Amino acid sequence: MITLNVDLADRSYPIFIGQDLLSQAELVKPFVKGSQVMIVTNTTVAPLYLEVCKALFSDFKLDWVILPDGEQYKSLEVLNKVFDKLIGAYFDRKSTLVALGGGVIGDMTGFAAAAYQRGVAFIQIPTTLLSQVDSSVGGKTGVNHPQGKNMIGAFHQPQAVVIDTNTLNTLDDRQLSAGLAEVIKYGLIRDLAFLEWLESNLEGLLARDPVLLAQAIERSCQNKADIVAADETEQGQRALLNLGHTFGHAIEAGMGYGSWLHGEAISAGMMQAAYMSQLLGDLSEQDVARIAQLFSRARLPVYPPNALSNQDFMRYMAGDKKVQAGVVRLVLLKSMGRAYISGDYAAQVLDKTLTQWRSH
Numbered sequence: 001m002i003t004l005n006v007d008l009a010d011r012s013y014p015i016f017i018g019q020d021l022l023s024q025a026e027l028v029k030p031f032v033k034g035s036q037v038m039i040v041t042n043t044t045v046a047p048l049y050l051e052v053c054k055a056l057f058s059d060f061k062l063d064w065v066i067l068p069d070g071e072q073y074k075s076l077e078v079l080n081k082v083f084d085k086l087i088g089a090y091f092d093r094k095s096t097l098v099a100l101g102g103g104v105i106g107d108m109t110g111f112a113a114a115a116y117q118r119g120v121a122f123i124q125i126p127t128t129l130l131s132q133v134d135s136s137v138g139g140k141t142g143v144n145h146p147q148g149k150n151m152i153g154a155f156h157q158p159q160a161v162v163i164d165t166n167t168l169n170t171l172d173d174r175q176l177s178a179g180l181a182e183v184i185k186y187g188l189i190r191d192l193a194f195l196e197w198l199e200s201n202l203e204g205l206l207a208r209d210p211v212l213l214a215q216a217i218e219r220s221c222q223n224k225a226d227i228v229a230a231d232e233t234e235q236g237q238r239a240l241l242n243l244g245h246t247f248g249h250a251i252e253a254g255m256g257y258g259s260w261l262h263g264e265a266i267s268a269g270m271m272q273a274a275y276m277s278q279l280l281g282d283l284s285e286q287d288v289a290r291i292a293q294l295f296s297r298a299r300l301p302v303y304p305p306n307a308l309s310n311q312d313f314m315r316y317m318a319g320d321k322k323v324q325a326g327v328v329r330l331v332l333l334k335s336m337g338r339a340y341i342s343g344d345y346a347a348q349v350l351d352k353t354l355t356q357w358r359s360h
Contacts, residue, residue: 129179178263
């Protein structure tokens with residue numbers, strides 16, 4: 001088992017990475033606050049892992065709620081089912097919620113924990129690659145709004161993140177590739193050596209080599225933990241984790257949540273950011289082609305949907321959380337392995353990006 005630490009002073013917490021962790025009750029019990037545990041999961045994960053997860057918390061007063069599966073259900077309406085269950089079962093302020101599932105379940109459970117009786121504890125047990133390498137770490141929680149992704153939420157750190165890599169054995173190929181988009185992101189924004197390692201080992205990751213997957217998860221989580229420790233509430237460098245996300249969130253909202261997986265949308269979004277970086281003179285044409293080749297090998301899209309016009313993109317991007325004083329601030333690449341955030345670009349460059357990259 002690998003143990004990493006997210007260093008946030010008195011709110012620091014561990015990330016455990018390994019096989020068969022869902023059978024180790026003694027590992028998770030120290031992170032339960034109080035005597036009541038509510039497991040939140042969905043209709044896909046529950047038949048696979050709910051029973052084994054219940055066994056982890058058999059020493060506590062235990063209940064669970066099963067939500068529908070899909071990004072389209074990441075809403076206040078569905079979140080209210082969690083509150084209904086908590087209130088109906090008389091859960092108090094010393095309760096612990098457990099997020100058992102992918103990024104949608106993790107974000108919704110974390111937001112429920114942040115809001116219920118003004119804040120209770122929660123534990124992350126992510127079961128998809130994307131949630132294991134990204135969304136389970138860092139305390140970003142929330143739900144979507146029809147006009148924008150993750151527009152309603154809170155920062156609320158978990159007590160622990162328990163990553164059982166065996167759960168990836170039941171993950172379908174499309175979801176695995178979607179998770180690799182976030183893995184590749186770390187290489188692009190700050191870890192060129194990791195990007196080169198991914199280029200050499202991508203086929204092994206797609207083949208689900210357990211050693212390679214564990215290495216990729218560890219390196220990704222370490223990158224995320226370092227950034228979160230330095231900038232918990234995204235006042236500066238944490239925004240770099242959003243490479244491609246402003247474009248990608250527009251794709252998700254514009255196409256209808258659930259039509260494109262998050263990893264698929266940000267893959268195309270990162271390509272748009274890379275092409276814009278080329279137009280600004282920071283990346284070469286060869287750099288952009290290199291990035292596109294890696295995403296293509298990972299079975300991810302490199303172009304946005306033709307169904308969205310420039311006006312569609314701009315409408316959704318205008319509601320992005322990084323907009324300041326009406327300026328859409330974008331995460332771009334200064335070079336391979338080095339990202340920056342800027343609103344200081346000509347509007348024509350963004351328009352050209354939206355027009356020309358799609359036409360490729």
